[in-house]
Amino acid sequence: MKLRAERRVSHKWTALLLLGAVLAQAEIRVQCPGDTDGDAVVDQPISGRQIKCMHLSAGDGFANMADGKLQYIFSFANLTGTPVGDAMMAGMLAAEFPAPLITLKEGEEFYLTVTNVGMTRRPDLFDGHSVHFHGFPNASAVFDGVPDASAVPVMAASFTYYYNIVEPGTYMYHCHVEATEHMQMGMLGNLYVQPKQNDLADGTILGAHVHRNPDGAGPLGDRYVYNDGDGSTRYDVEFPIQMSSFDPAFHEASLQVQPLPFAMMRDKYAMLNGRGYPDTINPSPIPNSETGGFGQKMNSRVSAVRGQKILLRLSNLSVTAFFTLTSSGLPMKVVGTGARLLRGPDGKDLYYETNSVTLGGGEAADVIVDSSSLQPGTYFLYTSNLNFLSNDGEDFGGMMTEVVIQ
Amino acid sequence: MKPLAIVVFALFAVSMNAGVCEAAIQGRTGTEFDLVARAGHITTGDGDSILMWGYAVGNGLMQYPGPTLIVNEGDLITVRLKNELSEPVSIIFPGQDGVLAIGGNSGLLTREAPPDGATVVTYTFVASQPGTYMYHSGTRVDFQVEMGLTGALIVRPSSGANRAYSHPQTSFDREYLFVLSEIDPTIHELVELGRRSEVDMSRYFPVLWFLNGRTSPDTMADDGAPWLPHQPYGCLPRLHPGEIILTRVIGGGRDLHPFHPHGNHLRIIGENGRLLESAPGAGPDLSYSDFTLTVVPGSTYDALFTWTGEKLGWDIYGHGPGDPLQPNEYAPDHGKPLPVQLPEKQNLMFGNHYSGSPFLGAFGDLPPGTGGMNASGGLFFMWHSHTEKEIVNNDIFPGGMMTMLIVEPPAVRIP
Ligand SMILES: [Cu+2]
Numbered sequence: 001m002k003l004r005a006e007r008r009v010s011h012k013w014t015a016l017l018l019l020g021a022v023l024a025q026a027e028i029r030v031q032c033p034g035d036t037d038g039d040a041v042v043d044q045p046i047s048g049r050q051i052k053c054m055h056l057s058a059g060d061g062f063a064n065m066a067d068g069k070l071q072y073i074f075s076f077a078n079l080t081g082t083p084v085g086d087a088m089m090a091g092m093l094a095a096e097f098p099a100p101l102i103t104l105k106e107g108e109e110f111y112l113t114v115t116n117v118g119m120t121r122r123p124d125l126f127d128g129h130s131v132h133f134h135g136f137p138n139a140s141a142v143f144d145g146v147p148d149a150s151a152v153p154v155m156a157a158s159f160t161y162y163y164n165i166v167e168p169g170t171y172m173y174h175c176h177v178e179a180t181e182h183m184q185m186g187m188l189g190n191l192y193v194q195p196k197q198n199d200l201a202d203g204t205i206l207g208a209h210v211h212r213n214p215d216g217a218g219p220l221g222d223r224y225v226y227n228d229g230d231g232s233t234r235y236d237v238e239f240p241i242q243m244s245s246f247d248p249a250f251h252e253a254s255l256q257v258q259p260l261p262f263a264m265m266r267d268k269y270a271m272l273n274g275r276g277y278p279d280t281i282n283p284s285p286i287p288n289s290e291t292g293g294f295g296q297k298m299n300s301r302v303s304a305v306r307g308q309k310i311l312l313r314l315s316n317l318s319v320t321a322f323f324t325l326t327s328s329g330l331p332m333k334v335v336g337t338g339a340r341l342l343r344g345p346d347g348k349d350l351y352y353e354t355n356s357v358t359l360g361g362g363e364a365a366d367v368i369v370d371s372s373s374l375q376p377g378t379y380f381l382y383t384s385n386l387n388f389l390s391n392d393g394e395d396f397g398g399m400m401t402e403v404v405i406q
Numbered sequence: 407m408k409p410l411a412i413v414v415f416a417l418f419a420v421s422m423n424a425g426v427c428e429a430a431i432q433g434r435t436g437t438e439f440d441l442v443a444r445a446g447h448i449t450t451g452d453g454d455s456i457l458m459w460g461y462a463v464g465n466g467l468m469q470y471p472g473p474t475l476i477v478n479e480g481d482l483i484t485v486r487l488k489n490e491l492s493e494p495v496s497i498i499f500p501g502q503d504g505v506l507a508i509g510g511n512s513g514l515l516t517r518e519a520p521p522d523g524a525t526v527v528t529y530t531f532v533a534s535q536p537g538t539y540m541y542h543s544g545t546r547v548d549f550q551v552e553m554g555l556t557g558a559l560i561v562r563p564s565s566g567a568n569r570a571y572s573h574p575q576t577s578f579d580r581e582y583l584f585v586l587s588e589i590d591p592t593i594h595e596l597v598e599l600g601r602r603s604e605v606d607m608s609r610y611f612p613v614l615w616f617l618n619g620r621t622s623p624d625t626m627a628d629d630g631a632p633w634l635p636h637q638p639y640g641c642l643p644r645l646h647p648g649e650i651i652l653t654r655v656i657g658g659g660r661d662l663h664p665f666h667p668h669g670n671h672l673r674i675i676g677e678n679g680r681l682l683e684s685a686p687g688a689g690p691d692l693s694y695s696d697f698t699l700t701v702v703p704g705s706t707y708d709a710l711f712t713w714t715g716e717k718l719g720w721d722i723y724g725h726g727p728g729d730p731l732q733p734n735e736y737a738p739d740h741g742k743p744l745p746v747q748l749p750e751k752q753n754l755m756f757g758n759h760y761s762g763s764p765f766l767g768a769f770g771d772l773p774p775g776t777g778g779m780n781a782s783g784g785l786f787f788m789w790h791s792h793t794e795k796e797i798v799n800n801d802i803f804p805g806g807m808m809t810m811l812i813v814e815p816p817a818v819r820i821p
Pocket residue numbers: 058074128129130175176177182187
């Protein structure tokens with residue numbers, strides 16, 4: 001372990017030296033109104049504006065699969081709160097899978113800075129990185145993250161994206177540079193926006209529903225998936241759950257600087273929030289066996305008290321497959337897809353009840369599970385693409401998690 | 407960026423100057439169509455040349471997909487088929503009622519044209535319901551559709567050419583076709599080598615993905631581009647801010663594809679040639695909005711798309727407060743500056759579809775050799791399969807089932 005730690009540090013310094021030589025003029029810079037010291041945390045709020053900032057590094061790292069095997073990955077890490085001068089060292093080899101969760105509120109202005117820290121284990125690569133805020137309505141090209149249609153930061157440089165957050169719902173984000181490669185390598189994350197309806201005054205009448213807000217949109221208040229006007233998307237607890245999948249041959253080829261198998265890509269690890277079962281229910285961050293870093297911070301264990309309404313913010317960012325998530329007896333109600341309330345243009349309710357949801361890459365659904373009819377116990381949420389209930393050769397696990405009702 | 411990708415895009419950059427893009431859906435209009443099944447070779451973005459079978463118009467070249475047949479609601483449609491291939495072929499019209507087939511030989515699903523180059527099979531039907539449909543071979547369907555015997559059929563409502571269906575809420579300013587398909591070239595190689603009997607469809611493994619019969623970047627080339635004689639249909643949607651485009655999407659192969667339009671959501675108003683309405687005449691009251699469309703094989707989708715850039719929180723034109731509003735500009739953002747500073751050039755890699763400016767219709771200072779594929783200062787948004795494995799041409803990225811939508815400045819004419 002000691003040897004490994006030393007190697008990691010020397011890799012980082014080698015990379016920094018290389019970068020210093022090649023990109024002497026690149027600039028790491030965080031843009032965040034009200035942040036006085038460059039760590040992407042607002043120090044002096046600006047009246048009349050709701051500013052939310054984040055600083056992500058984009059680079060490489062490692063993740064362990066549920067069968068113990070190590071995967072080389074590209075992804076993002078959260079540098080929010082890190083002094084800007086420390087960003088390179090903090091971001092290198094720190095990639096998280098999935099990428100850090102982004103939660104936003106309607107009405108916020110979101111300043112997202114991405115710093116490209118380079119791929120420490122692939123010093124031959126000079127790839128840019130970007131963020132594609134997938135599903136952002138009425139997008140601009142410059143902040144869309146598509147490298148063909150905009151500009152993306154080179155190594156040791158930053159780019160600040162600006163998003164005026166006006167539509168609630170479940171989105172997702174990912175890098176769009178060399179999209180097939182960088183997304184297979186893991187540059188994928190959860191992103192959702194909470195609606196303004198949560199902020200209404202206590203006692204506001206919403207159709208047959210009376211909104212509760214005794215503590216200023218705090219934990220005691222009602223929360224909704226969308227501005228539904230009638231409380232029909234109210235929930236008590238929410239869980240973002242992102243489906244993804246890895247082809248270990250692709251990740252190995254990347255680490256070994258071999259030709260990448262695009263055409264022959266076949267995913268063998270199917271995951272929820274970057275883990276296969278039983279890691280999906282492990283409450284702790286999972287260290288990787290290469291650097292010891294904790295890159296897999298999210299679990300997918302769903303828990304609620306009987307009677308609560310559970311919101312599952314489901315998305316799929318697999319680059320190879322549609323997946324169906326089904327459950328052992330959970331009543332699912334789909335109230336939104338693609339970050340839109342499921343209603344017709346004249347307000348007709350298009351919600352539906354089901355036992356499974358099928359999503360392709362880049363698709364999302366908002367599913368409410370009303371637990372009031374459930375007996376306390378453990379239920380399973382799992383893919384009915386049954387071959388993916390496995391962790392590569394290990395014939396157990398894969399895309400599955402537990403829903404615990406107390 | 408890989409060296410091959412640079413070559414591919416350099417080739418494309420040359421092609422951009424070749425002619426004028428057409429905003430309408432290209433195809434054959436009328437009530438009578440003479441089609442001939444024949445062979446030819448298509449080219450793909452990895453430089454491959456692949457034997458296909460397809461429907462040609464009269465003495466014309468085999469084309470992939472077949473000619474888009476554009477007809478009017480209520481018309482009696484006659485399609486005559488001859489066959490110059492090496493085995494019987496036919497045509498079926500999913501979604502059309504009462505198709506009558508005359509001539510040729512009887513087959514499993516319909517009457518078939520023998521491979522004699524002379525016998526005519528005639529199919530007739532009344533195009534009774536407006537919408538987007540497909541047609542394809544009804545003979546050895548698993549194999550012959552893979553070989554290319556498929557095409558689109560559009561039935562325009564009698565209420566007006568610029569509507570998807572009869573209802574006024576299905577009106578559009580422009581329309582574009584997206585036939586999604588994929589192939590496994592090993593099948594085509596076996597046929598080319600005369601080893602048809604060795605084709606094993608159970609081993610099907612596609613490595614090439616298409617929009618309107620072309621792989622990216624050819625998808626963005628003009629309709630009728632001369633170097634793509636067998637792939638006449640481009641796939642480059644363009645619109646001005648505030649215009650509504652109708653996207654007609656067809657699952658033309660055998661796999662599902664999540665089709666993701668960057669820029670804005672789609673509102674899906676019709677599926678499989680039927681308006682999503684709760685009762686006749688209600689309009690698309692069951693339509694829904696999504697940022698990715700699940701395209702199922704054999705299904706069709708009619709979706710509306712528009713873009714204004716509203717509520718970005720900054721002026722998409724880069725106006726000062728005193729400048730005049732552009733058509734359909736979102737007035738509350740007028741004159742608001744870009745909220746962030748873009749990094750200096752040495753910090754950035756620039757895309758060839760980027761004008762160098764974040765503003766619509768404007769250009770910025772770009773490093774030499776970049777930005778060459780944006781002539782108008784338009785905003786480019788990628789439309790692609792979000793099964794990102796499918797945006798390659800065999801082992802070469804980028805390519806495949808991918809194109810760009812261009813939001814053009816109001817002053818730029820779209821043909
Ligand atoms: Cu990337």
